Every structure is written in structure tokens, then in C-alpha cells.
Ligand SMILES: Nc1ncnc2c1ncn2[C@@H]1O[C@H](COP(=O)(O)OP(=O)(O)OP(=O)(O)O)[C@@H](O)[C@H]1O
């Protein structure tokens with residue numbers, strides 16, 4: 001079973017919430033829709049579910065056009081940001097309810113409920129009603145209720161957003177494990193990049209109703225397609241520094257950045273970098289620190305020091321007052337006001353053209 005969106009657009013009046021989107025989710029694959037608030041994630045999910053009809057384009061389940069089918073006909077399992085449990089039923093009854101549609105023996109039903117309850121740590125609260133359990137527990141009941149059936153696909157909208165950090169971490173792993181065993185396509189909407197990076201086989205990064213990039217967690221992190229993706233993925237944020245390309249000789253490029261010269265070996269890409277004004281993208285962990293000025297270094301002065309446990313985050317500024325974030329191991333002592341010479345690891349450096357598109 002495969003989910004496919006072909007040229008899907010959704011307008012609300014004059015406003016276009018999703019614009020000409022193509023997406024394919026294979027059986028057993030987890031795809032996360034990631035992007036800032038209002039970018040169209042929930043709208044996309046609702047169109048896959050059948051809760052919203054596309055203004056243009058088509059939705060396919062297993063090569064079958066389901067654009068006009070209801071959620072029931074599509075047999076999707078959904079967990080939404082605002083889940084709806086039956087308030088008068090116990091947790092156990094809430095879990096059992098979706099199973100009545102399937103012709104199971106009582107013992108099979110009980111076994112399924114017991115399994116789902118165990119996976120989501122609900123065994124002790126099976127007798128309670130939704131008003132007698134905590135918010136996080138309600139969310140877990142909603143997830144359990146979705147995985148208990150045999151749906152065509154799983155659709156989650158911010159499923160973990162109301163859980164505390166610890167529970168979220170263990171739930172991420174647990175849901176991932178459950179999904180692995182089910183071989184169904186899964187779409188998870190989130191604006192939490194950690195959730196996307198840890199749970200997704202592929203991440204779809206959206207902005208203003210448009211897909212900016214689709215790729216594995218590694219691809220979107222290591223090779224962001226544009227400055228939007230580059231700044232959206234990764235914490236602390238990637239440094240995006242304005243620079244001027246002064247010279248390309250063969251595969252080598254010379255960049256002028258804040259009055260200092262940086263040399264990069266661009267390889268094959270050298271001839272493709274047409275623009276003079278470029279943005280240099282460097283991850284905060286991709287610097288080595290030198291105490292002396294040297295070739296290929298960026299001179300900064302440290303302003304704010306934030307210990308983060310095993311690492312320290314330094315907010316520094318260069319001469320032209322641009323902030324540069326640097327993460328160093330805890331052992332590397334840095335004081336406020338220290339002048340640092342940052343040498344970028346060119347293997348972890350990106351170059352974007354004037355339109356913000358990655359050219360290297
Ligand atoms: N029924 C509707 N009528 C009019 N506009 C809508 C409707 N549903 C969504 N929108 C608009 O479409 C855009 C996308 O909404 P959507 O809910 O898909 O965003 P989202 O990415 O899920 O955001 P969030 O992260 O805040 O949940 C928003 O600007 C929203 O206001």
C-alpha cells in the first residue's frame with residue numbers, strides 16, 4: 001500500500017494553503033511533514049485522510065484514486081492534535097471500540113487491547129474514564145486506539161506535542177518500533193525537528209504551502225536544498241554568512257567574508273557558482289578553534305557563553321557585527337571577550353546563491 005499525492009492544491013477562498021504538492025509514501029515508510037506554523041501540514045494530512053477535498057490534484061491509495069472517498073472508505077487511522085476520546089467510556093472500552101468493526105473473537109479483542117495497553121503503558125488505567133486520567137495519558141490512549149486496528153495507513157498530527165520531554169522521548173522510540181512491525185505507510189505532522197529527525201525515514205519540509213525539500217534525515221541536515229531548510233534543520237541553527245566570491249580558479253574558490261579570505265575547494269560545483277554574492281552556511285559544530293590568526297580563519301569575539309552539558313555554545317560576533325554560533329566541547333575553556341579564530345571544516349560547509357538555493 002502506497003499513499004500518493006499528485007499535483008495537490010488546497011485553496012481556502014483566495015488563500016492557497018497547499019500549492020501543487022507531489023508526495024509518495026511507501027508501505028512501511030514513515031514520512032514526517034515538518035515546517036513552521038501555518039505552512040499547510042495539517043491541511044495536507046487532512047487531504048490524505050479524506051477530511052478535506054483538494055481544490056486540484058488527486059490522492060491515490062495503492063494506485064487507486066481515493067480523492068472522492070470518505071475517511072471511513074479510505075480506512076485511515078488518525079491521531080490528531082486534539083484527540084477525541086469517548087468521555088463516558090473507560091480507557092479499555094475506548095480501545096475496544098474500533099475493534100468491533102473487525103470480526104474478532106472476544107479473546108482476540110482482549111489480547112489486542114492488552115498488547116496496545118502495554119506498549120503505551122496504559123495497563124494500570126484501563127478502568128478509568130478520560131476525565132480521570134492525565135493529558136499525556138489521554139494522548140497515549142489516542143495513539144493506542146489508532147494502532148489497535150488494521151488500517152490502510154497511519155496519520156498523526158503532532159501526536160506527542162502534549163507530552164513532557166521524557167515521555168516524548170520514550171514514546172518516539174515506542175511508536176517507531178510499533179510502526180516498524182506494521183508495514184503501513186505513515187505520515188506524521190510535527191513542527192518539532194527532533195521528532196522528525198528521529199522518527200522519519202524521509203522528511204518533507206514545507207513553507208507557505210510548498211514543499212522545500214524531501215529527503216532522509218541525513219540528506220536534509222547534511223545537504224539542505226536552500227537557506228530555508230538550512231536554517232530550519234539543526235540546533236543550534238546553521239550560521240548563514242554573507243560572502244563575496246572573488247575568484248574561482250579550477251575547483252578552488254576564494255571567498256571574501258568580513259574582510260578575511262577563505263579558500264574552498266568546490267570540486268565539480270565550482271563552475272556552477274555563477275553569482276558573486278553568496279551565503280556561506282556553516283554548522284556551529286563545524287569549526288575548529290585556533291588561538292592565533294591563520295589562513296582560512298574567521299576572527300570573532302565571544303559574547304555569550306552557554307554551557308549545554310557536554311558541549312558549550314558560544315555566541316560570537318565578527319567585525320561586521322554578524323552573530324556566529326559555535327559549539328565546542330566542554331573542555332575547551334572560552335571566556336567572554338576572547339578573540340577566537342574559527343576555521344570552518346570545508347567538508348561541512350555549504351554555499352547558497354543569491355536566490356538562496358544550494359550550489360554546493
Ligand atoms: N478551514 C480553513 N479555512 C480557512 N483557512 C484555513 C482553514 N484551514 C487552514 N487554513 C489556513 O491554511 C494555512 C495552513 O493551515 P494548517 O492548519 O494546514 O497549518 P499547519 O502547518 O498545520 O500549522 P500548525 O503547525 O500551526 O498546526 C493557515 O494559514 C490556516 O490559517
Ligand SMILES: [Mg+2]
Nearest residue numbers: 041042043189
Ligand atoms: Mg497543524
